[in-house]
Amino acid sequence: MDKIFVANLDDIKTDTLLSKNINGHKVLLSKIKGQLCAVENRCPHLGLPLAKGEVCDGAVVCPFHGSSFDLLSGANVDWTNAFFGMPMPGWTHKLIALGKSPAALKTYKLECEGEQVFIHL
Numbered sequence: 001m002d003k004i005f006v007a008n009l010d011d012i013k014t015d016t017l018l019s020k021n022i023n024g025h026k027v028l029l030s031k032i033k034g035q036l037c038a039v040e041n042r043c044p045h046l047g048l049p050l051a052k053g054e055v056c057d058g059a060v061v062c063p064f065h066g067s068s069f070d071l072l073s074g075a076n077v078d079w080t081n082a083f084f085g086m087p088m089p090g091w092t093h094k095l096i097a098l099g100k101s102p103a104a105l106k107t108y109k110l111e112c113e114g115e116q117v118f119i120h121l
């Protein structure tokens, strides 16, 4: 497992997403409840980027179909409940899912050395 510099500690803000491409790995960094976290910048629904999603209650909300994922654990919180930011009625959620089952986001381990943050890939 490679340990690679990813950002300075000051660059990672609370409830905000910082997008990085590290050796071809697209990741999102954030700070939730004082804890640093890193997840894959790829929604498990259709593989689209999550970087423009909002952070709400410690979860990133996919800007495409509203699935949300806990940024600390990667766990799926909600699945395909919207269409480009517009909430959709419950009966449409399975249609929007296009046959894909809820899945978690990949998470990465981070490590601080002084003011520098490293990711384990």
Ligand code: FES
Residues within 6 Å of the ligand: 043, 044, 045, 046, 047, 048, 062, 063, 064, 065, 066, 067, 080
């Ligand atoms: S691509 Fe993210 S919910 Fe569809």
